[in-house]
Amino acid sequence: MAKSKTQSNVLPMSEVFHPGIETYKQVYNESLEKPDAFWEKQAQVLDWFQKWDKVLDESEAPFYKWFPNGKINASYNALDRHVNRNRRNKAAFIWISENDEEKIVTYDGLYLRVNNFAKSLKDLGIKKGDRIIIYLPMILEAPVAMLAAARIGAVFSFVFAGFGAGALAERMNDSKAKLVITADGFQRGGKMVKLKDIVDEALVQVSSVESVVVVRRGRNDIQMQEGRDIWWHDIVSRKQIYVEPEWMDANDPLYILYTSGTTGKPKGAVHGNGGYSVWVANTMKWAFNPQEDDRWWCAADIGWVTGHSYIVFAPLFLGLTSIMYEGAITYPGPDRMWELIERYRVNLLYTSPTAIRTLMRYGEKYPEMHDLSSLRVLGTVGEPINPAAWKWYYDIIGKSNSPIIDTYWQTETGGFMIAPPLGLGLPPLKPGSGTFPMPGVDPVILDENGIEVAPGEKGFIAYKRPWPGMFMTLNNDPERFKRTYFEKFNGMYYCGDYAIKDNDGYFWLLGRADEVLNISGHRLGTIEIEDALIASHEVAEAAVFGRPDKVKGEVIVAFIVVKDQYEQDGEIVGKLRKKIRADLGPIYVPEEIHVVKGLPKTRSGKIMRRVVKAVALNEVPGDISTLENSASVEEIKDAIEGFRREASN
Ligand code: WT7
Numbered sequence: 275m276a277k278s279k280t281q282s283n284v285l286p287m288s289e290v291f292h293p294g295i296e297t298y299k300q301v302y303n304e305s306l307e308k309p310d311a312f313w314e315k316q317a318q319v320l321d322w323f324q325k326w327d328k329v330l331d332e333s334e335a336p337f338y339k340w341f342p343n344g345k346i347n348a349s350y351n352a353l354d355r356h357v358n359r360n361r362r363n364k365a366a367f368i369w370i371s372e373n374d375e376e377k378i379v380t381y382d383g384l385y386l387r388v389n390n391f392a393k394s395l396k397d398l399g400i401k402k403g404d405r406i407i408i409y410l411p412m413i414l415e416a417p418v419a420m421l422a423a424a425r426i427g428a429v430f431s432f433v434f435a436g437f438g439a440g441a442l443a444e445r446m447n448d449s450k451a452k453l454v455i456t457a458d459g460f461q462r463g464g465k466m467v468k469l470k471d472i473v474d475e476a477l478v479q480v481s482s483v484e485s486v487v488v489v490r491r492g493r494n495d496i497q498m499q500e501g502r503d504i505w506w507h508d509i510v511s512r513k514q515i516y517v518e519p520e521w522m523d524a525n526d527p528l529y530i531l532y533t534s535g536t537t538g539k540p541k542g543a544v545h546g547n548g549g550y551s552v553w554v555a556n557t558m559k560w561a562f563n564p565q566e567d568d569r570w571w572c573a574a575d576i577g578w579v580t581g582h583s584y585i586v587f588a589p590l591f592l593g594l595t596s597i598m599y600e601g602a603i604t605y606p607g608p609d610r611m612w613e614l615i616e617r618y619r620v621n622l623l624y625t626s627p628t629a630i631r632t633l634m635r636y637g638e639k640y641p642e643m644h645d646l647s648s649l650r651v652l653g654t655v656g657e658p659i660n661p662a663a664w665k666w667y668y669d670i671i672g673k674s675n676s677p678i679i680d681t682y683w684q685t686e687t688g689g690f691m692i693a694p695p696l697g698l699g700l701p702p703l704k705p706g707s708g709t710f711p712m713p714g715v716d717p718v719i720l721d722e723n724g725i726e727v728a729p730g731e732k733g734f735i736a737y738k739r740p741w742p743g744m745f746m747t748l749n750n751d752p753e754r755f756k757r758t759y760f761e762k763f764n765g766m767y768y769c770g771d772y773a774i775k776d777n778d779g780y781f782w783l784l785g786r787a788d789e790v791l792n793i794s795g796h797r798l799g800t801i802e803i804e805d806a807l808i809a810s811h812e813v814a815e816a817a818v819f820g821r822p823d824k825v826k827g828e829v830i831v832a833f834i835v836v837k838d839q840y841e842q843d844g845e846i847v848g849k850l851r852k853k854i855r856a857d858l859g860p861i862y863v864p865e866e867i868h869v870v871k872g873l874p875k876t877r878s879g880k881i882m883r884r885v886v887k888a889v890a891l892n893e894v895p896g897d898i899s900t901l902e903n904s905a906s907v908e909e910i911k912d913a914i915e916g917f918r919r920e921a922s923n
Contacts (some may be wrong), residue, residue: 295695295698295699295700295701295710296699297698297699298695298698298699298701298710301698301713302695302698302710302711302713304713305713305714306714306716309329309330309714309739310328310329310330312713312714313329313330313340313341313552313714313742314329316552316556316713316742317329317341317344317548317552317742319552319555319556319559319591319592320346320351320551320552320555320591321346321350321351321355322344322345322346323345323346323347323350323521324343324344324345324521325344326341326342326343326344326524326548327342327343327344328342329341330740332740335740335765336740336755336756336759336760336765336767337746337747337752337755338740338744338746339524339525340524340525340546340548340549340552340740340742341524341525341548341549341552341742342523342524342525343523343524344523344524344548345521345522345523345524346521346522346524346547346548346551347424347425347519347520347521347522347547348421348424348425348522348528348547348551348587348591349388349392349421349422349424349425349519350425350519351551351590351591352421352424352586352587352590352591353381353384353385353388353421353590354385354519356381356590356593357381357382357385361381361593362380362381362382363380363381363382364380364381364593364595365378365379365380365381365595366379366380366381366383366384366590366595366596367379367384367414367417367595367596367597367598368569368595368596368597368598368618369413369414369597369598369599369600370597370598370599370600370601370614370618371461371599371600371601372461372462372463372464372600372601372602372605372606373461377414379414381593384417384418384421384590386514386515387414387418387510388418388421388422388425389422389425389514389515389516389517390510390511390512390513390515391415391418391419391422391510392422392423392425392426392517393511393515393517394422394487394509394510394511395422395423395426395428395453396426396517397509398453398485398487398504398509399452399484400423400426400428400452400453401426401427401428402426402427402428402520402522403427403428403429403526404428404429404452404453405428405429405430405431405449405450405451405452405530406419406423406428406429406430406431406451406452406453406454406455407430407431407432407433407442407445407446407449407451407453407454407455407483408420408423408430408431408432408433408454408455408456409432409433409435409437409442409454409455409456409469409472409473410432410435410455410456410457410469410489410576411435411457411460411462411467411469411491411600412435412575412576412598412599412600412601413457413460413489413491413600414598415455415457415489415506416432416576417576417585417586417590417598419455420432420529420576420582420586421586421590423529424522424528424529424547425517425519425520426517426519426520427520427522427526429449429527429528429529429530430529430530431445431449431451431529431530431531431532431542432529432531432576432577432582433445433532433577434575434577434578434859435460435467435469435575435577436575436577436859436860436861437577437858437859438472438854438855438856438857438858438859438860438862439472439473439475439476439856439857440476440806440856440857440858441540441802441857441858441859442472442473442476443476443477443478443479443480444532444539444540445532445540445542446476446477446480446482446483447479447480447482448532448539448540448542448749448750449530449542449749450482451480451482451483452482452483452484452485453483453484453485453486453487454473454477454483454485454486454487455486455487455489455506456469456470456473456486456487456488456489457469457470457488457489457490457491457492458470458488458489458490458491458492458493458494458496459471459491459492459493459494459496460491460492460600461492461601462601462602462605463601463602463604463605464605464606466492466494467492468492468494468496469492470488470496470497471496473486474497474499475856483502484502485502485503485504486499486502486503486504487504487505487506487509488503488504488505488506489505489506489507490505490506490507522547522548523547523548524546524547524548524549525546525547525548525549525746526546526547527544527545527546527547527746528545528546528547528550528551529544529545529582530542530543530544530545530749531543531545531579531582531685533579533684533685533686533797534790534791534797534798534799534801534802535758535790535799535801536770536788536789536790536799536800536801537801538754538801539802540799540802541748541749541751541754541758542748542749542750542751543685543686543745543748543749544745544746544747544748544749545688545743545745545746546746548742549688549742549743549744550587550688550689550742550743551587551591552742552743553688553689553741553742553743554583554584554587554588554591554688554689554743555587555588555591555592556713557588557689557690557693557712557743558584558588558589558592558689558690559592559697560690560693560695560696560697560698560712560713561653561679561681561690561693561694561695561696561697561712562622562624562651562653562679562696562697563651563696563697564589564592564594564622565621566593566594567595568594568595568621568622568650569595569596569597569618569619569620569621569622569648570589570594570595570596570597570620570621570622570624571596571597571599571614571615571618571620571622571623571624572584572585572589572596572624572625572653573599573603573611573623573624573625573626573629574624574625574626574655574656578685578796579684579685579688580624580655580656583688583689584624584689585598588689597614597618597620599614603625603629603632603633604632604633607640608633608636608640609636609640609641609643609644611625611629611633612640612641612643612644612646612671613643613644615644615646615648615649616644616645616646616648619648620648620649621648621649621650621651622649622650622651622652622653623649623651623652623653623671624652624653624654624655624679624681625653625654625655626654626655626656626657626794626795627654627656627657627658627659627660627663627795627827628656628657628794628795628825628826628827630654630659630663630666630667630671631660631663631824631825631826632825634663634666634670635825638670641670641671642670646671646672646673647673649671649672649675649676650675650676651676651677651679651696652667652668652671652672652676652677652678652679653678653679653680653681654667654678654679654680654681655680655681655682655683655795656792656794656795656796657785657792657794657795657827658706658783658784658785658827659678659680659705659706660706661705661706664678664680664705664706665705668705677694677696677700677703678694678703678705679693679694679696680693680694680706680707680708680709681693681708682708682781682783684769684797685745685797686744686745686759686769687741687743687744687745687769688742688743688744688745689712689743690712691711691712691715691717691737691741692708692709692710692711692712692715692717692781692783693708693709693712694708694709694710695709695710695712695713698713701780704780706782707776707780707781707782708781708782708783709780709781710779710780710781711781712741714739714741714742715737715741716737716738716739717735717736717737717738717773717775717781718735718736718737718738718766719731719732719733719734719735719736719773719774719775720733720734720735720736720763721733721734722734724762724763724764729775729776729777729779730774730775730776730777731774732772732773732774732784733772733773733774734762734763734768734771734772734773734787735768735771735772735773735781735783736762736763736766736767736768737766737767737768738766740767744767770786770787770788770790771783771784771785771786771787772784772785772786772787785827789801789819789883791819791820791828791830792820792827792828793820793826793827793828793829793830793861794826794827794861795827796861798830798861798862800818800819800820800883801818802858802862803816803818803830803832803854803858803862803864804816804817804818804832806853806854806857806858806862807832807834807850807854809857810849810850810853811837812836812837812840812843812846812849812850813834813835813836813837813850814834814835814836814837815834815835815872815873815881816832816833816834816835816881817832817833817834817873817881817882817883817886817887818830818831818832818833818864818883819831819883819886819887819890820887821865821866821890821891822891823865829864829865829866830862830863830864830865830866831864831865831866831868831887831890832864832866832867832868833867833868833870833873833886833890833910833913834850834867834868834869834870835869835870835871835872835873836869846869847867847869850867851863851864851867866917868910868913868914868917869913870906870909870910870913871906871909872903872905872906872909873886873906873910874886874889874898874901874902874903874904874906874907874910875901875902875903875906876900876901876902877900877902879902882898882901884896885898885901885907886910889907889910889911889914890910890911890914892914895907
């Protein structure tokens with residue numbers, strides 16, 4: 275593979291930021307040389323009810339078992355132990371809404387709410403091992419519901435509140451959820467999202483759900499179905515209730531989180547109670563070095579893995595104080611984020627390159643309106659960060675005083691894999707590189723044949739050994755788990771990214787090597803959008819791909835063939851947009867939908883998405899010798915040219 279030019283640009287930083295990486299090196303080496311002793315020690319960041327038999331059981335690889343027979347409870351570790359020690363009155367969350375409502379909940383307050391809701395879940399018949407869906411906006415009931423489920427051993431699957439009814443129903447069905455927790459509605463960017471209506475629509479396609487608990491948040495009109503729907507405030511008592519935490523096996527599932535792949539429906543990544551918890555707590559310390567009195571703001575949504583691991587579990591395990599913000603970062607104005615940082619004196623900020631690029635577009639005057647001097651560490655996640663955005667974040671937001679912690683990881687990895695190890699000694703940073711692997715992580719860069727490439731060459735990133743935060747399986751589909759992640763490189767974990775390791779050993783994560791999309795740091799499947807398009811009766815064929823975008827990283831482009839009888843329908847594109855929005859959710863709506871007469875296909879009739887993409891992006895389409903209908907290529911070119919002409923007028 276071709277050499278890349280990304281290795282320049284070592285940023286001169288003052289000594290303060292890189293006290294040397296001797297400690298990191300020592301810890302990292304120890305983690306690989308004596309993994310059992312190492313993890314034995316790291317696992318003690320949490321309280322266990324019963325010790326494990328061994329650190330790692332590899333007998334059924336790739337179904338690795340960390341800390342087998344160890345007994346633990348995530349809610350206990352997030353709450354009870356802080357309440358029992360000296361963090362009873364410490365703020366767990368400082369919650370703010372778009373309209374500046376504010377709630378501060380202490381560890382004791384959260385403990386009370388979680389115990390109460392755990393009791394409510396039990397009263398509704400939810401038992402250890404039952405599956406529940408949480409479909410909530412960024413309100414305090416979200417972490418309360420997650421922790422209450424964890425407390426009684428119910429397995430939750432959080433569905434991002436931006437998903438539509440089809441996506442929601444699919445997740446309910448795959449997880450066989452008995453109960454759904456949702457809200458009537460919520461405000462985002464000044465508009466009301468009617469969440470409960472979406473749940474009602476999804477439930478038409480689902481038979482496993484017996485009850486729906488509804489938080490009153492939007493105060494919009496909703497239908498409550500007798501015998502099924504219950505208000506949260508009607509079932510939660512305000513008394514001191516104590517629910518004994520279940521002793522969960524380290525390898526009992528904690529949650530299922532769905533994520534997109536290259537084929538088929540979304541995959542339910544299953545995370546366990548033990549290894550995952552050890553992983554998120556330690557990685558947060560290693561990468562961000564949070565201190566007792568810090569205020570941490572992870573500006574992701576709880577519905578994505580970033581929110582699971584670094585809004586809810588890791589910060590609470592470590593007893594930290596988090597800012598939790600319900601709303602858009604540009605509402606009511608483009609200085610919203612900076613205003614909140616000033617007002618709440620945020621010390622550690624964690625956001626996405628898309629957010630940075632979005633805010634960067636408004637110019638420096640907005641951050642300059644605010645005192646950002648409380649900031650000490652700036653994190654990013656979700657997609658590669660381009661050096662220009664990195665530098666803006668570093669110079670304008672951090673005033674060249676805060677290191678940028680570019681964390682590379684995935685839903686499946688549970689927590690950070692590659693990130694500057696600030697807690698162990700920060701290396702000199704290079705804008706756009708996540709620097710080095712976290713302790714216990716052993717990455718290699720391979721070519722198509724599984725041979726390690728030379729430093730500076732681009733290849734596929736894979737991992738030579740498991741780490742505690744690794745997902746345990748795919749819900750309902752252990753075969754797909756093996757096939758998707760462990761087959762390509764002979765048992766090593768591989769999940770679809772290109773990377774480079776440069777001559778200094780720095781890792782550069784370059785994004786997806788497959789046809790999975792990354793829109794604003796969110797992983798979406800081309801196949802899901804194509805399926806939704808084809809599911810509408812007007813569409814005969816569809817090819818979806820990502821076009822590079824300066825702000826969002828990528829935007830969605832669709833080419834469709836319309837069935838003969840609908841060809842004259844001038845409204846078709848608008849209708850399809852609406853349908854995708856309702857079915858999959860607003861983030862899935864293509865930026866461009868082009869109607870063409872035919873799509874390039876192989877002789878066996880397979881649509882060549884790769885060719886559509888290359889032609890539309892004005893790239894060389896590669897081998898098209900197997901192409902059946904070459905006229906379609908010209909048509910794609912014409913469609914794109916026409917579109918660009920119109921757009922520039
Ligand atoms: C994909 C995982 C990890 C939480 C949010 C996304 C891309 C993630 C980085 C980064 C370059 C990154 C990868 C990865 N990605 N972080 N710092 N630099 N690329 O989780 O939805 O599971 O998506 O996001 O392509 O495979 P996810």
